[in-house]
Amino acid sequence: MVAGVQIHSKEAEKAQAHILTEDALKFVAALHRTFETTRQHLLTAREAVQQRLDAGVPLDFPAETAHIRADPSWQCAAPAPGLEDRRVEITGPTDRKMVINALNSGTKTFMADFEDASSPTFANMLNGQVNLFDAIRRQIDFEQNGKQYKLVDKPAVLIVRPRGWHLDEPRVTVDNVPVSGSIFDFALYFFHNAKELIARGVGPYFYLPKMEHYLEARLWNDIFNFAQSYIGLPRGTIRGTVLIETLPAAFQMEEILFELRDHSSGLNCGRWDYIFSFIKRRRADKTAILPDRKDVTMESPFMDAYVRLLIQTCHKRKVAAMGGMSAQIPIKGDPKANEIAMAKVRADKLREVTNGHDGTWIAHPLINKIAMDVFNEYMLGPNQYHVRREDVKVAAADLLNSKVTGKITAEGIRGNVATALAYSAAWLGGNGCIPLHNLMEDAATAEITRVQLWQYVRYGSRIVDSGEVVTAELVDRLVDELAPTLKSPLVKEQNLDIVARYLKKQVRQEWPSEFLTSDLMGYLAVADGCPPQWQRSVL
Structure with a gap:
């Protein structure tokens, strides 16, 4: 037109x-x-x-x-x-x-x-x-x-x-x-x-x-x-x-x-x-x-x-x-x-x-x-x-202060893998927010799980419970273990297969991708009948 x-x-x-x-x-x-x-x-x-x-x-x-x-x-x-x-x-x-x-x-x-x-x-x-x-x-x-x-x-x-x-x-x-x-x-x-x-x-x-x-x-x-x-x-x-x-x-x-x-x-x-x-x-x-x-x-x-x-x-x-x-x-x-x-x-x-x-x-x-x-x-x-907060004095170092109280646990690692898989698979199925483990997960929360897993693998972080180092192979095992348990009306098996491969690849990259939504957009475009030459974001 x-x-x-x-x-x-x-x-x-x-x-x-x-x-x-x-x-x-x-x-x-x-x-x-x-x-x-x-x-x-x-x-x-x-x-x-x-x-x-x-x-x-x-x-x-x-x-x-x-x-x-x-x-x-x-x-x-x-x-x-x-x-x-x-x-x-x-x-x-x-x-x-x-x-x-x-x-x-x-x-x-x-x-x-x-x-x-x-x-x-x-x-x-x-x-x-x-x-x-x-x-x-x-x-x-x-x-x-x-x-x-x-x-x-x-x-x-x-x-x-x-x-x-x-x-x-x-x-x-x-x-x-x-x-x-x-x-x-x-x-x-x-x-x-x-x-x-x-x-x-x-x-x-x-x-x-x-x-x-x-x-x-x-x-x-x-x-x-x-x-x-x-x-x-x-x-x-x-x-x-x-x-x-x-x-x-x-x-x-x-x-x-x-x-x-x-x-x-x-x-x-x-x-x-x-x-x-x-x-x-x-x-x-x-x-x-x-x-x-x-x-x-x-x-x-x-x-x-x-x-x-x-x-x-x-x-x-x-x-x-x-x-x-x-x-x-x-x-x-x-x-x-x-x-x-x-x-x-x-x-x-x-x-x-x-x-x-x-x-x-x-x-x-x-x-x-x-x-x-x-x-x-x-x-x-x-x-x-009227609450001016003139008492606030924030320096650059305060915005960068990463001394957070907490631990890297086996439960946290498993939760990250499950959320990254379930949300990304639901996203491929057309759902952008899903309830999971009594929390509302959207693209932002799924992104935290993805980059945390990358970060732990990249720097060889240890799980406090066991002393085990977080490796790409550990993530692989958890992906293979958890993916079959996540199938639901919102989370289809074929989409789980895609995101399982994606997550395994992500934790092995030198740097994490900017956005999982950019990475996975090509799959949605293909499903919509969009020709490959217009899919700048295809994996």
Whole structure:
């Protein structure tokens, strides 16, 4: 339909009239042609940063932007309509039932996730756009198995998380180049819904994931300005909350806010991806080996420093400092275990609100009451911008302090193998978040397990229980032992076979891959009928 634009999947036919319209694809093409070169340069710059870190050059706050950090005069935009009070936000994928349940959950906002909680099959990506389009217009209601799913009169405010800068959308090419997953997700949602959202009293709001440099925030800001001009909206209409979920970004929080200041609605502690990035970016530093995943808590020195700095930074610039996600979910059929899990959730939310956060994340509607009660008790106004945290003094060394209390245990190793296998296999089957061992696992938590296993093998870590060294052969044995036990309706045998080979290969690499989702995307593209030449990410 549009010169230079090709769709490489039959799934497009189902959404073409609704979402992949000629005008929408022209917008995607315009964004791609304007900004793809910049995206590629920024991704190359990430590689250069990693090479410096591998050579022993430590991360620090950028000298060239010291004037931005020192200038007290600038602030971010005032909260946009519907974002004045964000004390509890629910997150989840964009399937139709989830969208309704999340919008009806009683939380203040719903982050509809095209990224870590979604497996990017083309059907998932397109159906998600359809579901959000329908939800905004209050035409999403449906019936299933005799049960009615219907939106309440005042649903949560919608925020959308597109995919990160590193991910391609191989099923769509412009001028024979795959488009950015970020641009594809943003463009379709914004083009179809921005004016409708404004007419309904809110606006086009986004969560921006996995950035590693303030210039990546500048790219988003440039895209926002371009998009607003393209459809005739005033600058500042779009709002974006940035997830600080990479180690380099923690050293550039003020710069990221400064780049997005006219469009900023705050920063979020993306804790699980942050742990993943901490290990990955310090891959050449054997002093940065972390213990069992369960022992890397928000009280760990590097995590505590990052949280305190984020709150101080946001409130200095009068913008929201959002907390993160506790992994616990309700446990059915075991009241005692459920009580213990919910106590952990309550303690996590209490820590956040007393630290000064302006809101928190949950993954399940049944947790809303716990989180809401805690924030209602301790946060009487719509936010805590007045909690300036001027007591906080965070140095570069604090953000790099890896002295975490804990051990590397046999149980932890087995848990990492099981989670990496089960989640990755479910992802290949089209599911982006799964309950496993009473925790909600998504791409970020699976990434922690993958890079921890690599780290333990690379540096010959010992298991405290037995003194055994973690080797690639040990991982092989555990993969072979555990994979057959993980089969389920979500975890198919053929996908387990793929990820078993993948994990065995990963722990033998000199360096871990940047993202398992990039590595495995080719399998989804093949299943969607995408020709091999457009699959930059095929293994």
